[in-house]
Amino acid sequence: MNLKQIDTIKEKIQPILSEKHLLLWDLSFFGGSPAVLTILIDGQDHQAIRMNQISEVTSLISDALDKVEPDPFPDRYNLDISSPGIDRSIKTDEHLDWALGQPIKLNLFEKIDGSKSAEGILKSFSDLEISLEVSPAEVKNFPREKISKISLNQEA
Incomplete structure (x- = not known):
């Protein structure tokens, strides 16, 4: 599925979600037999x-x-609509903006300070890095290019 098709789907579902006072959190499409269109709403x-x-x-x-x-789906597909959950993935700057001040977990492509993950309170972010308060007296910066996944961390 290309970006134009995703934009078309978003255009079609956004008015429905707005009318029901809901937000689109994420949309993904995975090919297969059958393919799955997953829409996460909040x-x-x-x-x-x-x-x-x-x-x-x-x-x-x-x-x-x-x-x-x-x-956009000439072949059979399954539609999966659900909540992003309490440990939701954070994929966009809009998601990061919402998560400021909340506990998050970073999964890393490679070890930084001996670990392939980090947890802390999201303090700030830019195009280049994510800043986490990992302890009351310590803020660490993580290059975005080294982050494989970001998620809310309600276990913290």
Whole structure:
């Protein structure tokens, strides 16, 4: 699936989510047999969402996607709509902005200070690095190019 198709899907589902006071957290497509379109939704102001909300928007989004022309899914696919969960992945600068001041976990491509992960309070971020308060007296900077995954860390 290309970026234009993803943008088309976002355009079709955004009004539905807005009307229901929900936010799009993430959208991904994985090819396979069958392929899976995963849409992660969140409550307004990142409040928890209920199963009945997910059920309701799943039906509305499915109907809206069936009407997209040209069909971005000419083959069979599964639609998976769910909450990002409490240990949600953080993938965009918008997600990082929301997570400022919260505990996060970084998975690293290579060891830094003897570890391939780091945990702490997100203090700041830029295009080049993520700054975590790893202890009350210590803030460490991690180059973004060395980070493989960022997630909220509610276990902290």
